[in-house]
Amino acid sequence: MRTFKDIVEEARLDIKELFPWDVEERRSKNDDVLILDIREECEFSAYHIQHSMLVPRGILETACEDEYEDAVPELIEARDREIIVICRSGNRSVLAAQTMQWMGYKNVASMKTGLRGWNDFELPLYNLNHEVLDPDDVEQMLAAGFCSTLMHPDRRLESVDLEFVKRRYKEKSFARGARREDIEQIRNVEGMGLDEFISICIGAMQGIHKELGL
Numbered sequence: 001m002r003t004f005k006d007i008v009e010e011a012r013l014d015i016k017e018l019f020p021w022d023v024e025e026r027r028s029k030n031d032d033v034l035i036l037d038i039r040e041e042c043e044f045s046a047y048h049i050q051h052s053m054l055v056p057r058g059i060l061e062t063a064c065e066d067e068y069e070d071a072v073p074e075l076i077e078a079r080d081r082e083i084i085v086i087c088r089s090g091n092r093s094v095l096a097a098q099t100m101q102w103m104g105y106k107n108v109a110s111m112k113t114g115l116r117g118w119n120d121f122e123l124p125l126y127n128l129n130h131e132v133l134d135p136d137d138v139e140q141m142l143a144a145g146f147c148s149t150l151m152h153p154d155r156r157l158e159s160v161d162l163e164f165v166k167r168r169y170k171e172k173s174f175a176r177g178a179r180r181e182d183i184e185q186i187r188n189v190e191g192m193g194l195d196e197f198i199s200i201c202i203g204a205m206q207g208i209h210k211e212l213g214l
Contacts, residue, residue, distance in 0.1 A: 008091045011098040016109040020118040023084050023111050034083045036075070038096045043088065047115070047125040047138050057092055064103050083108040088142065090114035116142055 002010075018026070027033050035052035037044055044054045055063045055072055062068035066076050083105060085093040093110040100108045111118070119125060119138045127133055 004091070008094050011094050015094060015097040015101060017090075017094070017112040018084060018109050019112050020121050020123055023086075023118075024123055026082070026084070030082065032081060034074075034078055034081050036083055036085045036096075037087070038085055038092055039087050045128055046141050047119075047127065047133055049086065049115075049118070050124065050126050050130075052086065057087075057096055060096055060099065061103070064100065064105075079105050081107065084111055085109070086111045086114060086118075088114050089116050 023035070027035070035049050037048055037052045037054050038057040038060060039054075040056050041054065048054070053072075053075065055075060059070040062070040063072040063075055065071060066073070083100065085097045085100070085108060087093040087096070090111060090113045093114060097108050097110040113120075115125065115138075119135050119142065122135050125133050125135075125138050
């Protein structure tokens with residue numbers, strides 16, 4: 001049996017990798033470089049490289065072909081462009097880059113160490129409001145890992161007064177010390193899901209992570 005690490009290391013032999021500082025240099029010299037972020041939407045919402053393209057790993061193959069509903073025209077037409085695939089730690093991106101090579105992409109690489117390394121080098125990461133994030137705040141989000149309420153039922157929240165949560169957030173107290181009872185069920189309130197709420201309240205992510213252990 002092969003482990004995830006075994007599979008990644010085997011794929012690594014077949015693809016090109018670039019360190020974050022090399023990626024930044026290439027971007028500065030060539031506006032046509034495509035930064036392809038293959039993380040999940042909730043991860044991208046929290047922090048991402050400016051002007052990167054989000055195509056989650058789960059739909060990458062179908063996004064690369066025009067016969068599927070997930071097709072992304074810019075990606076389909078990019079088989080001759082330089083593409084740098086990124087993820088959180090540089091593992092998923094290795095597998096994605098290998099897959100894209102199999103599918104005919106001629107100049108694709110994976111960013112070694114992922115966004116962890118990018119943040120360690122203090123290169124800029126942005127939220128959905130196009131604001132540069134503090135590297136220390138990003139580090140806390142990176143340390144929290146990936147959270148899905150569907151994958152982890154024990155992490156689901158119960159029910160809450162959404163207006164109270166919004167008020168706490170505006171007062172900044174939410175960002176520094178969220179209590180579980182303050183934010184018990186935001187799912188199904190005005191149709192808002194947990195991931196959507198987190199993306200809106202991204203400035204408070206470090207408080208949420210610390211209190212809920214996400």
